[in-house]
Each structure stands twice: as C-alpha cells, then as structure tokens.
Amino acid sequence: MHAIYPTPLHFRDSSSGKVQSFSVSIIFSIVGTYPDVNANGMAFFIGPSKNFSDALPMQFFGILKQKSNDNLLVIEFDTFQNPEMQDINDNHIGMDINSTFSLQSHMAGFYEDSSGAFKNLTLNSGMELQLWVDYEEEETRINVTLAPVYVATKPLKPLLSATCDLSTVLTETAYIGFSSTAELMNARHYILGWSFGLNRQAPSIDISKLPKLPRVGPKAQSKLLVIILPIATAALILCIVSLVILMVRRWQRFREDLFYATQGFKNKNLVGEGGFGKVYKGVLQLSKKEIAVKRMISHESRQGMKEFITEVLLGYCRRKDELLLVYDYMSNGSLDKYIHCEDQYKPTLSWAQRFQVIRGIATGLLYLHEKQASNVLLDNEMNGRLGDFGLAKLYDHGTDPQTTHMVGTMGYLAPELARTGKASPYTDVYTFGMFLLEVTCGQKPTIKQDTEVNQVFLVDWVLEHWNNQLLSKTVDTRLHDDYNIGEACLVLKIGLLCLHPFPSSRPCMREVMQYLNGEIPLPELRPTQLSTDIQGLMQDSGFNLSVTSYPQLMSSFSTMSDFSGGRCYWQCW
Template sequence: MHSTSIPHAQSIPIISTSLQFCRVSHARVMAHLEIISFLVTVLLHSLNPALAVSAATGQDQFVFSGFSGTTNLTLDGTATVTADGLLELTNGSVQLKGHAFHRSPVRFRESLSSPVRSFSASFAFAILTTYPGLSCHGIAFTIAPSTDFSSALAAQYMGLANIDDNGNATNHFFAAEIDTMQNVEFQDVNNNHVGVDINGLRSVAAHTAGYYDDDTNGSGSFHDMNLISGEVMQAWVEYDGEATRISVTIAPVGMTKPVRPLVTAVYNLSNVLLEPSYVGFSSATGPINSHHYILGWSFGMGGFAPAIDIARLPKLPRLTAKPRSKVLEISLPIATATFIVALGTLVVVLLRRRMRYAELREDWEVDFGPHRFSFKDLFHATDGFKDKNLLGKGGFGRVYRGVLPKSKVEVAVKRVSHESRQGMKEFVAEVVSIGRIRHRNLVQLLGYCRRKGELLLVYDYMPNGSLDKYIHCKGERPTLDWAQRLHIIKGVATGLLYLHERWDKIVIHRDIKASNVLLDKELNGRLGDFGLARLYDHGTDPQTTHMVGTMGYLAPELLRTGKASTLTDVFAFGIFILEVTCGQRPIKEDDQGDDQLFLVDWVLDHWHNGTLLETVDTRLQGNYNTDEAYLVLKLGLLCSHPSACARPSMQKVLDCLDGDAPVPELASTQSSLNMLALLQNKGLNPYIVSCPPSSTMSFGTISDMSGGR
C-alpha cells in the first residue's frame, strides 16, 4: 500500500484504517496522532479558549481569557471565581489574604542540575477601592514551591511571609509585586509602585508605576499610572535564563507591550526556585477596604506567554452607586430652579448658622494630602461624637470609637482643643511624619483633621483598650498572667527601639506609661499617643527645652533642664516595667497607708533588703517564673537609674529581655539617691500625679487616656 499524507481533518479515517490493516512505521503513527491532537485543540479553542489550555500545551503553557468554568486553579483565603468569570483575590474584607495558583506545578529546569529556563507571564488586573485615594495592599504574581501560605500574614506582607521568616532564603519564592502602600520597614519607594521580590517583601528592584513610550532606541518618555484608578491594566513578567535577567512591564490593557521594561533586575533564579514550583497570585488587604481582581492570565515556559484575548475579558463590578439617569439630571435642576431662587437668601443664612462640618484648612496643608480626613466623615463615623462611643478622656480632650462610613474601618478619633495657631504648621508636619511610621508594636496614626478650635487625630482602633485598665482597675478586667505581661513589656521595648534607632528619624515619645500602651485583639502591647512626641535627625541633638510628660515617669535630668532625650524615654520605660510587674502606680501609698512614695524607691528598698520578689503583683498568686521576674525588676531599676549615663540603650534592654545579654549590676550610688529627694530639692510636690495645667504643657498633650484606640 502506498503511503498517504494527511493534509486536513477529512483524512483522519484513513489513519484509523491504516492502523488496523497495514503495518506502518512507528514514527508515522506518532505524526498522525499529533495531527489529531492539533485538530482537537482547534475545536476546543473555538468553543472555549480557557478549556483548551491543557490539551494545547500541557503544563508548560496556558492562557485564561476569563475564568468561567475553569477547574485548573487552587484557591484559598478570600480568593474565588465570580459568576462573571473574574478571579477575585480579595473581596473588600480588611486584614485578610487570598491565593490563586495553577493546579499543576511547572518544571523550570530540563533536569535537576540544569539552571532555571526562561519563562514569561502576562496578566490583566484591576484594583478597586471604596475609599478615594487609599487602598491596601496589592497583588503579587508568585512562583513558590507550595501553595500553602497559612503562616503568612496579610497587610504589608501580602500573604507571602510573616514577621519571622520575611527575607529567609528558605522561602524559595519569587514575586512581582503591584503595591499600593508605602511601608517604611520594607523601604518602599512610594505607595504606587512595582517591584521584584526574592524570598521577602523588601524589593531588590522597584519603580513608580507607569510605562515608557516606544521609539527607535526603545527609551521613550515616562507616563505615570495610578494603580488604584479602577481601570484594567496589563502586566508582563519575563525571565531570561541565559542572562538571569528579570523584567516587569505594565501598561493600560489593550496597549502593545512597551519595548522598555519598567523594572529590570539581574538575579539568578536557579538559586531561588525549587523543582517543581507553582505559579499564581497572592494578595492581601490591610485596614482599608480594597478589591483585587485578575481578569486574564497566560504563562509560557521557554518563550513568550500566549496572548490574552482582551475582547473576551469579563467586566469589572461597580463598587459605587450607579449614576443617575439623564432624565433625572436634566429634570431635577429645572424642577428645583424656582425653589432655589425664591429661598436662596434663606439658604445662605441657614448654611452660615449651621456650619456643622466646617473645617479649618490652609494652603500649606495641601502637601499633606491623603493624611487629612474630612470632618464630615469623622462626624458620621462617631455618630456625632456621642457619649456612647466615648472611649476615654483626659485633661486635653476625648477619644471616641468610630467606623469610617465609606471604608467601614474601625478607628479611634481623638479631639484635642487648641487656642492658638502658633506652631500649628510644625505640629501638623510632625503628625504627618509620625503617621508614616508602621510597626507592629506602635498604634498606627492614620491622619488628622482641623476644625475651628480643635484638632482631631485618627488612630487604629484597639479593641482591648489600654493596659492600665488591666493593671490598676480591679474587678473591671481579668488579671493578666505573667506570660502576657512579659510579652507586653517586650513588645513595647521593641516599638521603642524602632522609634529610637531603626526609623529614618529619631522619635522621642516623652509620655511612656501604662495608659498609653494599648492592647489589640491578641493582647499585643502597642505604644500609642504621640501627642507629645518630637522628631529629630540621627546624629543631632534635640532642641526641645519644654518639660512635658506625666509625674512619676519624669527623669531627674528632665526636671533640671527640661531637655528630653532617648534616655528620658528609657527612664519612663523603666518605671513602666516596674508598674506592670508590681501592679502598682508610679506613686503609691506606703505600707502603713499614711503617706506616699515613689514606686522605684519602694522596689529599690526591697532590692537592698534581698526581698525583691516580694514586689511582684500579689494578684499573680505566685504563678510566675521567678528568674524572669527577678531579671525584669532589675532591668526596671537599671532603666530608672537617677543618672542618665548609667541607663542602658533600648537595644541593650531588648538584648537582656531576650536572654542575649545579662542585666548589668546596679551601681552602688543608686542606693543613696531616690526620686522623692530629687523632686523635693526642685521644689516640686511629689504627690501630684496628674498632668500639669495646659499652660505648662506642649500643644496636643493628652495624658491618662483610657479606652481602646
């Protein structure tokens, strides 16, 4: 029988006949089967492109132009495929994460000893937010050895890592991040950027979101892109195995891929990726209501990723109210024109008398942008600052719980009265600067608002309130056990170390005390109330000479000079340690109850008498680690030493708490000095435990605050 070529699908029966009745070479049979596979793939693609992936290319290549009906994804967290075919990574819930990976792993090497091959990915994405100008946190195209990210955190960790393993080489993941928040701890360039991440969230290369025009040499002008504009965009992630070069490019959807990449990094992924690995996406939200979507996705091993069919992409949902009809827009102004003209004068008078939402805004505040909240939003968030939402009050204002009307984020709003505009610009500048600080043991300052004779500061809400309620208010709250107290002490020490040494400026808190330490839902200690804080550059001396703070926590040199420093913070932290460990206020009654004395002097007397552990809070009923309690009490005495040069730095304090260094022995001179004598020598009444009058305090002070933040 003569051999026959098969040019089209009508020749398929000939193959069957040949196989049954003729002896054909093995190579020719395989060729016929490949033609059959090709024709089946074409048929499937004409019916549904997303279903043709596996048949067309196996695991080395796939394309999704929408996700309706697909079963090739592994989803967890908030990730889901909507009825419209969108891959929704996050659904607007705050502080959650979502992952979506291709069900089949990909082999990136020809053999276990070979380097990682070139690959390419493309995806269409969109980020929607209900709060204008704010979104948390972003999307990361990810290659990882597993789809299990159960130990990863949301927010700035984007569902990829956590506090302990961020940056560890054992993570073995690569990610291209689309990030809409600036995190100081990861050294992000801004809150609208694209970056390349290896094993952690600190990018090895990053750039402001945008694209370059194409020209003859491939380097045109740069065009900014707003990642949270709500528009669909497309991204390309490419790896050149020979040059070990990673490239990331973004552009508006439908636009031809720009020649010049946005971000380029030379990094050998052969040292990172394990064999095999999974490809997919990770996303997470923080305190802002955000939605992260993937509309289409393609991947190619050893070459370019297949093109996504833009015309088949699903439509994005609307998160805002639908626009009014044209009929209503035209008829409503006409119908009300007569009424407006007749009552115009009355309306103006009523508006002037009811300036409920009037704010004070000056030109210099334009630079602070998104850190400013509208008074109207804060008014509605707190139900008009009603007493039912009151969390606490002090001599300089009140704190209210609220829920922002658009984002539904819980916040604490502090109302601070002020009588003068003197120093207001500098104060607000510092408020905004402190608002850039992000640390797990610091209460996040979200922004501010100014109105008439008051300033409003907006913080993260802390559901478990302030620590002093657990230490001093008997019967109202359960007693904290020893492990919880030690964990809180370590947490506050970590936050204070970050303020003193780890941030880009030195921050002196100036009001460390139990009532300014707030507890989140896991009872982690967070240092808050930055109303007295001052910032200055590393290597310079602070210039403030205005004594502020709370009696009982003030260092002796602060009483003499009025000059605060990191060591005055260390002194207050030492008093705080003793307060938490002993369950006593900084100024307590003596054993007879007839007089008052300083807590530090009382503990020091017990140390000299060899009865130091008798100062531990009796409510613990002896259920504590004696070695840990002895160490903490000695450390509290050392930090509250009357001589500033004898106090340790916060780094040394944390080393002692972690067991990495022993607690230095107390100097013998401390036995001859006590806080009572120092205060009496300065003519101060040691029994005044409340803050001085507002005339002697810096603007913005709120002391002895209670309630959650």
C-alpha cells in the first residue's frame, strides 16, 4: 500500500549539486486488530520513482527489494521482528539506506527534555505519534525523533542520529511517500498529517485540526452501564406493571363510584334520554362534584365508542356491553326547556342569550357537527355546549347504505339522509338550519294549530311569512319585541339557506360562521314560487302531509332558488 506526494521535489542545490537541508514532520497511528499478534509496520521514504511494481508486496514495507535498492532513504516504523533482517525487536524505529538492513535502529520511545529519561512507546497501540526526520547539509547528519502528540515540542535528543551524505543517495528530484505491506493480520496504518520544509524546519501541525481515528471493533461498554442497565430495565418493567394494576383498580373503583353517585341509576335521577342512551344526574362521593352519566347498552355502547372519543368528558367506564360516559353536569338543563315552555310566566332566554347560543353551537359544529336543541346543554352562564356528535362525525362516510344506521329526531333529518342513509357535513348543516328556526321562533319543527289534527311545518310557516313580507312576525312572541330585528332576520334567512333540499346548495359551517359574524354578506335571498318538491322533502323528514294547514305552499318548492349574490337584505318583511 502506497501514499505518495504526486509532485517530485528538488533536493539538490543547483550550484553545488549537494542535497540541501530539509525537515519532515509526520503524525501517524498504527492500530493492531489483534493485540497479541504483531504484523509488519509502515515506512516513510524518499525515492526516485513512484513505481514499486518490482518490490515484494508482502515484505520489506512494499518498497524495498532484497537486492539492488538504489537511491532510497527509508525510515521504518517496524512492529514485526524479522530475524532475517536482523531486527532488534518488534517495536522499533529504523533508518535504511539503499538496503533492507537498518543503518541504525532503536526501540520506539523518546527522551524527556527535563530529566533525560527514556520513555517507551508502543507503535501499534493506536496512540497518535509524531516523527521528525531532519537532514543537515553541512554536517551530513540525519536525525530521527519520536514523541507522542501530547508532547508540545520536539524533544531535544533524537532517537536516531547517523552521519550520511545524502548527496550520494538521492537523485536530482525525488518523491516523498509512505508505504506498508499488504497485511494479512489486518493492521491499520494512518497518516493523520505531515509537513515538509526545505532549508528550514517543517511547519508545525495544528493538532486540533487533524481527523479523528475511525473506531475499530465494538464500542467498549462502561462497567457502570453494564450494572445499571439490567437494574433500570427491571425497574421500568415493575413500574409499567404497577401502573397497569393501578389503572385497573382505578377503573373498577370508578365504575363503582358511578353506581353509587347515581344511586344505582334510579329513575328519579334520570335527566334525559336520547337515541344513544339515558342520562342520569349524579354526585361523586369524594369531591361532591355534580356529574351527568350517560348509560349506553349493547349495540349503542359499541357505536358510542366512536361518539365519545372527541367529546368533552370527565371520564368513562366500560364493562361488557355497557358503556358509561361522565360529563360535567349542566345545571340549566337543555335548551328546549327554555324555548318550548308553554307557561308564559316561566323564564325564557333573551335574544342576546339565544344569539350567543347560536354562535356557540355554530362554532362547535364547525368542529363537531351536531344537531337539535335537546342536545344543546346550558351551563351556569347559559353558554351552549353540544351533548353529542353530529351524524357526519358519528358514522363513516362512504359505507354501504344498507348497513348505515339512521338516527336522530324527525324534523331534523335532511331529506337525502332519509333517502340514502348516508350522512355528510351537509346533513348536519340541514339540522343546524332547523335549529336556527327553532331557537328564533320558539317553535318545534311542527307547529300545533287550533286543533290537534291541524299542524304545519315550521319551515312552511316561516316561508309563508317571508313571502308576505312579515318575516319578523315569526320571531318568538315571548321576547315581547325586545330583540335585535336585524340579527333575528339574518338568523332566519341563514336557517332557510341551510334547509335547502339539495345538499350542494347549502352553505358549509365555515360560511355560516362568516355570515353570523358579519364577515361576508349573506347571498341575496328572494322567495320564489315554491315547487312541489317540498312535499317530498317533508315526507322524507317523517311528517304526514295530510295534516298540513298551508296547502298553498305545497304547490311548488324553492327554499331559496335564486342566489344571485351581491347585496345582503337586512330588512324584515
């Protein structure tokens, strides 16, 4: 193996023809793969050629021949004792002139400047070592000095010193390089840096900028790590097992707490019942916190797992086919108790409170998509909070219509949902539209007339008043005209827009929020002749058209068919 500087150097003085003084500094490292087995070392040389094809690759550092070595200076870092070459040991520095036999050799080491004591060095230990080769023209002397790199300056006393006129050895131009044999023992030889000076000292080498030696063999493990790692692993496993046991016990205690908190789910604590289960009021024994517990059985519990994942829960508990969801208890109950109360003397919500609830639910639907007023709960400050998911979140999209469940309250279901069974965000927009009419008008989807037989759809009733320029007359009379007429009419028009029978014509919830916040104008809405499609729409929603008291509205349908854009009509007719 050879590493040779590509350009030949002029060592001779042009006038005298003698080899001039020069200095070479080398930082190297030899790493033995097997500490107990020695292999050939490496060599620094100055020679007339870069071609060593006639040298023996497995002997004499890959550059020397047993005979006829002309014009060659070799400094060997030998880690193998070859009796044939009369080597002194397997760890020495040698100086060779045109021969495989050393002119001088010495055990690897250096002399301390302070004490003059000799310190041994092991060449193949992997230590970074520095070697200096200096030739003095006047004295024709060659000095070779070795030291570890941590020695700041070159030792004053060289390791080798011999008189030899290199003018009789080196040619006019010569090459500088390094060489080693093709090792069978897999020793590694590294030249980390070198410098050369003609008629001056070799420049100093910045140790900090040298490359790092690559790692050989497996990384040595810390004895402390070998002791600590098994202990830490065992401790981690113990912590995990303990945590699992604690979680199981906590889950068991939590299930029992819910049973006692609701007094065994007695009917007197029942506060609501919907499509997904019954809701009970309870009080936790330790914290005395009021909670609401939704109890879901059988298939409802399996479907409910999808429902409660992103609901705002205090906790949950599942045992066999029973799922218990724990919420904050809403002291003010559900919204429908305030807007559908027939007792004129009981408190109702002001318009400001209703509008606050509308905006709150619209914000929730933008993320959750939810439906009717009975699922809107009111906290202590009368803020609206959704109790369940909307249909679009509750059921997977794109499933087989024959296996898709239909849940919800009649009057709130979009016509396409009843027809196809597939929910989408726009089915929830339809439900939200009915919710807007319900909150603003204080009426349920069907309005009772003078007799129990005669009923009319809320959407028909609002459409008729709008067509007669009496839209403000549909606002809940319990408000006693104490409301913002512009906001009320805006909400009613948004509600009708959301109730469009064709899903693609309904706004998305982000647009609804922008309408409510006044960020974008509402499309220009003009009531047109209604088509007979409304009959199919209401039938799909589960109503009996024979009891409708406004047959003139059944002749045609177009909740809003002309959206020409442009101005927003704020006046109420």
